[in-house]
Amino acid sequence: MPQTLYDKLWQNHVVHEEADGTALIYIDRHLVHEVTSPQAFEGLKLAGRKPWRVSSIVATADHNTPTDHWEEGIKDPISRQQVETLDANIREVGALAYWPFKDMRQGIVHVVGPENGATLPGMTVVCGDSHTSTHGAFACMAHGIGTSEVEHVMATQCLIQKKSKSMLIRVEGKLGKGVTGKDVALAIIGKIGTAGGTGYAIEFGGSAIRGLSMEGRMTLCNMAIEAGARMGFVAVDDTTINYLKDRPFSPKGETWDKAVAYWRTLKSDEGACFDCTVDLKAEEIQPQVTWGTSPEMVVPIGATVPDPAKEADPVKREGMERALQYMGLTPNLEIKKIAIDKVFIGSCTNSRIEDLREAAAVVRGRQKAANVKLALVVPGSGLVKRQAEAEGLDKIFVAAGFEWREPGCSMCLAMNADRLEPGERCASTSNRNFEGRQGPGGRTHLVSPAMAAAAGIAGHFADVRDIL
Numbered sequence: 001m002p003q004t005l006y007d008k009l010w011q012n013h014v015v016h017e018e019a020d021g022t023a024l025i026y027i028d029r030h031l032v033h034e035v036t037s038p039q040a041f042e043g044l045k046l047a048g049r050k051p052w053r054v055s056s057i058v059a060t061a062d063h064n065t066p067t068d069h070w071e072e073g074i075k076d077p078i079s080r081q082q083v084e085t086l087d088a089n090i091r092e093v094g095a096l097a098y099w100p101f102k103d104m105r106q107g108i109v110h111v112v113g114p115e116n117g118a119t120l121p122g123m124t125v126v127c128g129d130s131h132t133s134t135h136g137a138f139a140c141m142a143h144g145i146g147t148s149e150v151e152h153v154m155a156t157q158c159l160i161q162k163k164s165k166s167m168l169i170r171v172e173g174k175l176g177k178g179v180t181g182k183d184v185a186l187a188i189i190g191k192i193g194t195a196g197g198t199g200y201a202i203e204f205g206g207s208a209i210r211g212l213s214m215e216g217r218m219t220l221c222n223m224a225i226e227a228g229a230r231m232g233f234v235a236v237d238d239t240t241i242n243y244l245k246d247r248p249f250s251p252k253g254e255t256w257d258k259a260v261a262y263w264r265t266l267k268s269d270e271g272a273c274f275d276c277t278v279d280l281k282a283e284e285i286q287p288q289v290t291w292g293t294s295p296e297m298v299v300p301i302g303a304t305v306p307d308p309a310k311e312a313d314p315v316k317r318e319g320m321e322r323a324l325q326y327m328g329l330t331p332n333l334e335i336k337k338i339a340i341d342k343v344f345i346g347s348c349t350n351s352r353i354e355d356l357r358e359a360a361a362v363v364r365g366r367q368k369a370a371n372v373k374l375a376l377v378v379p380g381s382g383l384v385k386r387q388a389e390a391e392g393l394d395k396i397f398v399a400a401g402f403e404w405r406e407p408g409c410s411m412c413l414a415m416n417a418d419r420l421e422p423g424e425r426c427a428s429t430s431n432r433n434f435e436g437r438q439g440p441g442g443r444t445h446l447v448s449p450a451m452a453a454a455a456g457i458a459g460h461f462a463d464v465r466d467i468l
């Protein structure tokens with residue numbers, strides 16, 4: 001019987017399955033950061049256990065690390081304690097790789113795994129972090145877990161799971177100029193809603209997805225969780241294999257050849273059945289901007305802020321009214337007329353080299369608008385930073401009045417010094433626009449890196465296609 005990619009990944013990792021479908025799944029890669037690991041390490045210690053397979057662990061500090069003045073260390077005592085606790089725990093138990101605060105390879109966990117070849121096709125990848133879905137770009141079964149599951153995986157190398165339903169989201173055609181993986185992700189969420197993927201594992205397919213780089217695929221899979229799915233993935237092709245060649249933890253020599261032969265099987269078979277299929281046309285996807293407090297509250301750049309009065313469903317209407325009030329917006333306002341205070345280019349959604357190149361292409365030779373108080377560019381890792389500097393991207397940003405920072409989660413969420421002040425409005429390349437996400441009272445509009453850059457230059461949202 002033809003199998004979906006999900007069927008294959010699932011089948012390859014089932015250790016035991018009960019009659020009701022509850023299964024024990026083997027975990028290949030365990031990514032660890034400072035926020036969700038302390039209690040897990042503590043629990044292990046109290047039970048007198050050691051991690052089952054230390055070589056599955058890849059750890060880094062990201063959420064609580066500052067993005068400037070590294071020589072001054074971490075000023076906030078709670079953040080410092082979290083990072084120091086991770087340090088002590090990993091130094092005690094060990095790991096395949098650990099990139100601590102200030103290490104050249106430190107960065108956001110979902111950026112450093114793939115770029116070092118620690119995320120490989122066919123793996124089960126978990127992390128105490130919802131955006132673990134990012135790693136699905138490599139045809140992995142990758143999803144976030146809670147702190148008690150972090151402990152469970154460390155102790156047993158397994159997780160109790162039930163198989164999800166399967167959804168195929170097919171994007172056929174060619175994306176237009178200035179339209180990126182981020183716009184595809186937001187357009188999908190706009191179409192199916194933030195609950196659209198609930199209960200499903202999503203496979204992204206179609207010619208437009210195959211046309212995306214690994215960076216674009218990671219952006220897309222990163223946001224599968226915002227569409228309600230636990231995970232999203234893309235089949236292996238030449239793009240996947242070329243990306244992984246010669247990465248530090250990628251297999252080498254004969255093992256590489258064997259691995260590639262296996263990886264090439266990681267796609268849905270012809271005629272495989274999905275529980276649900278959603279189709280989008282690439283040509284119809286425009287640069288997207290969110291206007292509300294949920295990623296599904298999104299419209300194309302040429303649109304206006306929706307009018308709750310036109311919404312028939314009273315629950316939805318109330319949600320829209322509340323969102324508009326929080327966002328300080330009026331119905332029917334042109335998106336292009338919304339002025340911004342800050343720009344954030346970064347996060348595990350959009351802080352990879354290609355994202356920075358796309359933003360730099362817009363910024364090059366231009367100046368940040370006077371009303372924009374701060375435009376932050378935060379590379380996803382030390383390696384991304386080094387690469388960007390080798391290409392001179394940092395100079396382009398700095399010359400335009402943007403700030404070039406050290407890697408970390410930064411202003412994606414208010415867990416470190418980078419945040420919005422109450423009422424400030426931000427064009428952000430991150431993945432969540434919930435109330436207070438970037439700081440209490442802060443107003444987040446999710447966009448692509450090119451669109452964030454364009455907003456930083458114009459001082460308000462602008463269509464990047466008019467600039468490129």
Ligand SMILES: CC(C)[C@H](C(=O)O)[C@@H](O)C(=O)O
Pocket residue numbers: 035036063128129130131144413
């Ligand atoms: C801190 C962490 C647990 C959290 C997550 O799970 O996603 C964070 O990364 C986020 O993006 O909100």
Ligand code: SF4
Pocket residue numbers: 062063108129131347348349408409412413430431
């Ligand atoms: S960059 Fe943002 S979304 Fe990604 S792991 Fe960090 S806080 Fe979570």
